Amino acid sequence: MTQLGEIQQAILNGESAAVGSLRVPESYRGVTVRADEVDMFEGLDSRDKDPRKSLHVDEVPVPELGPGEALVAVMASAINYNTVWTSIFEPIPTFKFLKKYGKLSPLAKRHDLPYHVVGSDLAGVVLRTGVGVHNWKPGDEVVAHCLNVELESPDGHNDTMLDTEQRIWGFETNFGGLAEIALVKANQLMPKPDHLTWxxxxxxxxxNxxxxxxxxxxxxxxxxxxDxxxxxxxxxxxGSYATQYALNGGAIPVCVVSSPEKAAICRKLGAELIIDRNAEGYRFWKNDTEQDPKEWQRFGAKIRELTGGEDPDIVxxxxxxxxxGASVYAARKxxxxxxxxxxxxxxxQYDNRYLWMNLKRIIGSHFANYRESWEANRLIAKGLIHPxxxxxxxxxxxxxxxxxxxRNAHQGKVGVLALAPQEGLGVRDEEKRAKHLDAINAFRGA
Known part of the structure; x- marks a missing residue:
């Protein structure tokens, strides 16, 4: 049995703590894009670029473990839109991110490679921790959030998302989660919810x-x-998590979807006010350069019809x-x-009159800091928010x-199995799971 096979078997046998005594292999399989292929889709529209051509499963070396870091045996991961961007090399090839990061320090130089192991989600088991890590140990079953920060600048010490060296792991850094082994900073780790599969x-x-x-x-x-x-x-x-947070927080979600099937999922979550934008035939753009304010107005009227005359407090x-443009118009004064x-x-593009004359605000929001990620994961672990x-x-x-x-041919999230040989493994609290099984499976088969 290979070294990685021994690690896998220990985890599958419920003996995760044993991985600390097992040797870490020299290489692993990871999903990569390659620097010598960044021009492969040149001349094609975004919609015609096919990730199946650019994403490869390659055998790559296990990276050197640095201070404050952890190597994780990845049991499962998931697809995010940043993986799509990476795979179609838009808006720029991610190798430019890796090269910039590589100039930061000798340790960061490890990330500047002719291949990029992608992925910004994982659930798995800690294999090794670097110098200075004391909250985590080999054998811990974990999930990882994707905020990578250096925190050597004062800017990030109020909100780590404002750190001058803030990056998204697996997108702006290498060694991501769509792989059998991943490299993360220890302050990306959080406890795996024990009632969920990998x-x-x-x-x-x-x-989330x-x-x-x-x-x-x-x-x-x-x-x-x-609200x-x-x-x-x-x-x-x-949106599926936004809908859950709105419902849990006592707000009133108005769910915009593109098909009856997607509307049915929102109703399953508990939402009542739903707009099928395709059924309503909204066309917010007359052509590539000109929007149609009459469609904004028709959209706003539909929202008020559903809410009893109220405009959205939050879009x-x-x-x-x-x-x-429709969002700026539709938000309430x-x-x-x-x-x-x-x-x-x-x-x-939007009509600024609707913004300034009605005292509306536009807020930019990018991922989350460790505290926010921890709270979001805590709600998953408590069964208040569900996958x-x-x-x-x-x-x-x-x-x-x-x-x-x-191609938006999915609902909710699309998962990827790494070291987990099949679905349904990794549950440690069957009693808690049974209480929430319907909600956990709400999107299955959709």
């Missing part, structure tokens, strides 16, 4: 923490009870260019548009998993 535990990380900061945190919209919250893509990776934005992404394009995993692929089919997300 793939379920891996799936919330990035999107992002939605928490964006909606709940004082760094975001600071949502309160009774009307307009949620774009309410059944997707981000949960992430599509970007396609929807941003004094309302907040909080944005964390631009999956339909980065160059936003939205709909489908899981083996590591070898990560390209197809990324294509699903790229």
């Amino acid at each position: 793939e379920e535990a891996a799936s919330p990380g990035l999107v 923490s992002t939605a928490y900061r964006q909606l709940v945190s004082r760094n975001g919209a600071d949502m309160k009870q009774g 009307v919250v307009l949620i774009w893509g309410a059944s997707g990776g981000l 949960f934005e992430h599509p970007g260019r396609e929807t941003f 004094g309302g907040t548009i909080v944005t964390c992404a631009s999956t339909s394009g980065y160059m936003h 939205t995993l709909s489908k899981t692929y083996p590591l070898e089919e990560t390209g197809q998993a990324a294509l699903d997300v790229h």
